[in-house]
Amino acid sequence: MTDTPKRTPLYDLHVELGGKMVDFAGWEMPVQYPMGIMGEHKHCREKAALFDVSHMGQVILKGDDVGTQLETLCPQAFATLKEGKARYGFFTNDAGGIMDDLIVSNAGSYWFVVVNAALRHQDIPHMQANLAGVDITEIFDRALIAVQGPSAEDVVGALCPAARDMTFMETIMADIMGATCRVSRLGYTGEDGYEISIPEDRAEEIARAFLAHEDCEPAGLGARDSLRLEAGLCLYGNDIDQTTSPIEASLTWAIQKRRREEGGFPGAARIQKEISEGAAKKLVGIKPEGRAPARQGVEVQCANGHTIGAITSGGFGPTVGGPVAMGYVSTNHATPGEKVNLIIRGKAQPAEIVTLPFVQQNYKR
Amino acid sequence: MSIYYSEEHEWVLVEGDTATIGITQHAADQLGEIVFVEQKEAGDDFEKGDDIGVIESVKAASEIYAPVDGEVITANEALADNPGALNESPEADAWIYKIKLSDMSQLEDLMDLDGYKSFIG
Numbered sequence: 001m002t003d004t005p006k007r008t009p010l011y012d013l014h015v016e017l018g019g020k021m022v023d024f025a026g027w028e029m030p031v032q033y034p035m036g037i038m039g040e041h042k043h044c045r046e047k048a049a050l051f052d053v054s055h056m057g058q059v060i061l062k063g064d065d066v067g068t069q070l071e072t073l074c075p076q077a078f079a080t081l082k083e084g085k086a087r088y089g090f091f092t093n094d095a096g097g098i099m100d101d102l103i104v105s106n107a108g109s110y111w112f113v114v115v116n117a118a119l120r121h122q123d124i125p126h127m128q129a130n131l132a133g134v135d136i137t138e139i140f141d142r143a144l145i146a147v148q149g150p151s152a153e154d155v156v157g158a159l160c161p162a163a164r165d166m167t168f169m170e171t172i173m174a175d176i177m178g179a180t181c182r183v184s185r186l187g188y189t190g191e192d193g194y195e196i197s198i199p200e201d202r203a204e205e206i207a208r209a210f211l212a213h214e215d216c217e218p219a220g221l222g223a224r225d226s227l228r229l230e231a232g233l234c235l236y237g238n239d240i241d242q243t244t245s246p247i248e249a250s251l252t253w254a255i256q257k258r259r260r261e262e263g264g265f266p267g268a269a270r271i272q273k274e275i276s277e278g279a280a281k282k283l284v285g286i287k288p289e290g291r292a293p294a295r296q297g298v299e300v301q302c303a304n305g306h307t308i309g310a311i312t313s314g315g316f317g318p319t320v321g322g323p324v325a326m327g328y329v330s331t332n333h334a335t336p337g338e339k340v341n342l343i344i345r346g347k348a349q350p351a352e353i354v355t356l357p358f359v360q361q362n363y364k365r
Numbered sequence: 366m367s368i369y370y371s372e373e374h375e376w377v378l379v380e381g382d383t384a385t386i387g388i389t390q391h392a393a394d395q396l397g398e399i400v401f402v403e404q405k406e407a408g409d410d411f412e413k414g415d416d417i418g419v420i421e422s423v424k425a426a427s428e429i430y431a432p433v434d435g436e437v438i439t440a441n442e443a444l445a446d447n448p449g450a451l452n453e454s455p456e457a458d459a460w461i462y463k464i465k466l467s468d469m470s471q472l473e474d475l476m477d478l479d480g481y482k483s484f485i486g
Contacts, residue, residue: 031424032397036397036398036423037397037398037423037424038398038423222397222423222424226423291400291401291445291448292401292403292421293400293401293421293426295425295426315423316400316401316421316423318423323400323401345403345419
């Protein structure tokens with residue numbers, strides 16, 4: 001990005017809180033606060049953390065058959081997504097690769113879609129060109145904040161009692177301090193929590209009110225990355241991209257039964273074939289046995305010294321207390337328990353294929 | 366004893382023809398929480414600018430560059446079990462190597478404390 005990075009409505013608050021600001025996908029975002037990535041990560045798992053995710057693209061879709069139309073671009077069953085519910089999905093391309101992942105919510109009179117910051121410029125024209133009879137509007141005047149962790153219900157519920165009664169993947173419009181907000185019980189940390197879309201002129205005030213709760217601390221992109229990695233959640237650009245299929249990415253769970261059978265989405269030929277026959281490679285959890293973190297790009301070898309894949313996300317897992325990684329390996333080496341070697345700075349380090357997630361997900365069902 | 370600093374944010378505490386080397390508090394603060402250290406072994410020799418180890422923080426991996434020519438006498442083994450010590454006392458207990466200096470004249474290229482302070486601003 002050569003343009004000046006953009007600032008979210010919470011920029012001044014990040015700076016005031018001591019956030020270390022970095023350029024992320026064209027946005028000036030806090031990578032961490034004085035507590036540090038490790039502390040912020042653990043605080044989220046133990047109590048609650050507040051993340052600014054306003055850099056993500058928020059889009060409103062209006063029309064008669066939005067769910068059905070979305071099914072022409074995504075392999076998810078959006079036509080049958082009930083009002084007040086959200087669902088994880090992805091845009092696929094004609095080759096069966098993943099163009100981006102997203103969260104789609106049926107808000108009744110309209111639909112609400114959240115896409116990755118770096119891909120909003122791809123996704124919005126893609127929807128505009130392909131969703132017949134759907135009016136597509138990107139929202140620029142609302143912040144998006146995530147409150148995540150076992151105390152999130154208390155933190156958000158204190159200002160928004162209706163949030164307490166929600167279950168995982170529910171979405172409502174609710175009043176928070178007089179502001180009309182979209183409150184969705186979901187997130188990307190593996191913990192219970194909410195993502196809340198707030199009018200930009202009220203965002204700082206509401207974020208401060210959440211942070212005034214004794215259990216809630218601000219957390220940056222660093223902790224967000226280590227939390228999602230421990231939770232076994234894919235990061236677009238690292239773990240999934242235009243070439244990886246949902247089956248390879250171990251995201252078959254996110255393609256509902258009717259869509260698997262009927263097809264009718266871009267890349268259906270490859271995706272349906274891989275669902276029935278399997279794919280040649282698979283995204284798996286990889287646990288290094290030693291202390292050395294294995295980062296993106298590290299080669300994975302089988303016990304016989306042949307290359308079987310590579311790490312796509314890896315680092316230190318603060319809750320695990322050691323290195324954790326995800327990567328693609330040949331399907332014949334993808335069974336949990338398989339011993340592999342990671343080539344870190346030229347030396348083979350022992351590791352094991354493990355079942356994801358590394359840390360049990362803690363959603364409110 | 367005298368202490369020198371490199372532009373790669375290392376300190377070199379010289380006693381005769383040996384030295385203790387480590388990273389500065391400023392470097393440790395910039396790296397963030399340190400979770401892993403890879404070190405050379407006793408007897409390994411190196412030249413100024415060589416990569417003589419790796420420090421991994423929660424954020425990234427960073428090389429340790431040799432501030433002078435020398436040979437490893439001892440690596441601080443305590444760092445393997447407690448890499449976080451590098452955040453707490455990088456200029457004391459959490460030294461990285463004791464080395465034998467092979468070219469004393471290279472110390473002239475390093476900074477003193479005042480020079481280092483103005484270097485990091």
